[in-house]
Amino acid sequence: MRFIHTADTHLGFEFIKATKRNSLGRKKRADRIAANFKAVADRALEGRADLFIHGGDLFNKHYLPRLLLEELIRPLADLSRAGIPVLILPGNHERSEFPFDLFHGLKNLVVFDRPKSVVLNAGGYRVGLAGFPFLRDNSRDLFTKALEETDYRELHTDVNFLVTHQAFDQAMVGPGEYVFRSGRRDTVDRRTLPEVFDYIAAGHIHRFQVLDHPCRPGVKIAYPGSIQRMSFAEKDEEKGFIEGELEGDQIHIRFRPLPAYALESVDIAAAGLTARELEREIEGESWRIHEDLIIRFNLTGGETAADYPDADFERLRALLSPVLECQFALRIKGRWVFR
Ligand SMILES: [Mn+2]
Known part of the structure; x- marks a missing residue:
């Protein structure tokens, strides 16, 4: 069972309310970002991935014009048409929700627009996937409740993935190597992750990294990072996405780099x-x-x-x-x- 895991694609990067200055430059950056997103989707199409997972922050802003949104999700529409299941959730940049009908008509596409879990047959496995929208405030205390609301306990499957857009403790960001510590209101303690999940497909942290589960060795809490350098804080970071494979009961992943300006x-x-x-x-x-x-x-x-x-x-x-x-x-x- 092969899967692609991406996140933090920040499509529509050209749209900012604050300034019109150098809008051409901003648009050129947005085009590079969109090209990388297409490259990730193309990899799934060419490699005939069994699942395509997006860990949130698909779009850069929540107020993008409808026509632009429809153009930006074209790579997802291509995956849908090719029969590759797409799983996606709204992140903080979407203010935890997508326009309610944006993905209507796209088959094989699951939006975690509220806490829920689904079971898919993929690559010969029964795969359980649970997810919920970005928790804006106090994820430290609300994470477990949101997880319970997905009804993940009802999943009776071969393997389970959690799709989430949150910071976990020990995640690292920025040129100063800032580390999120357990106890912060915006940080989820990794020990609160139930043992039924075999892979945590995370988004939110823009640097590629894989954290372990303190109580369950072998479980990966993976951030593919953003697909392009979104800010100067990311200027020294390599950018890309995750390609994963489930073989037997082992999940192997590798980082695939994308061109970065x-x-x-x-x-x-x-x-x-x-x-x-x-x-x-x-x-x-x-x-x-x-x-x-x-x-x-x-x-x-x-x-x-x-x-x-x-x-x-x-x-x-x-x-x-x-x-x-x-x-x-x-x-x-x-x-x-x-x-
Ligand atoms: Mn982001």
Whole structure:
């Protein structure tokens, strides 16, 4: 029984309410993300996977236009048409729910839009799958209750998967290697995972990692991570998805990498410079340019906007035009202000 496990695909990445600035760059990143998602689905089609599991955060925002949503889920529709069962749940970026009729008409597609469990015949096994939407508040205390509501105890199957979008203790994120510790309200203690589950198909944590079960050796709590570097905090992380196989009673998994663009940030002490001087500084960084790069210039040294040169940022961006995205961030009163 072969399965694909992905998560945190953040489709519709181009949609942000906050800023219209450099929307072209943002769109180019979104296209790379969508291409990686298609690559994951294509792998399932080519490898004739028996299951396709998405651990949540399919979309980047909950307010995407309907037409865009329908276009973005095309890879899932392809899997559905090919007869590959798709299991999916809404994460925090979907605010724990999908538009109620988005997946209507797609066969072989199970949405954990409320706590539930299903049994599927896949690759010669009877596979039980339980899941529920992202728990927004106090997952520490509400996890067990949500799990009970799935009726997973009624599963009488060969193997059981839990699909979930939560942080488990010992999960690690960010360049500072931050570790979620047991006891936090937003963290589920791994010891609360019932022993009937053989594989925990998790999402939420953007770095690929596999945690063990403290009481049941061999059970994997797996985060495939995001399919592309969604933020600068992920700039050194390899990106990809999980391919798994159940043989006998053993589950083997491996990480399959996907192409990832590069992110670099450059600090420039820009307070007091003239616009021409800033332009020269930025031209001096042009050796960095390549078309798989997101570059962010941190302009520092000032207290107010007036301390920085009145530069034409659109023109500066045009100088660096082959890059995927170019960001200018001014340090003003201890905050980053984007131009
Ligand atoms: Mn996410």
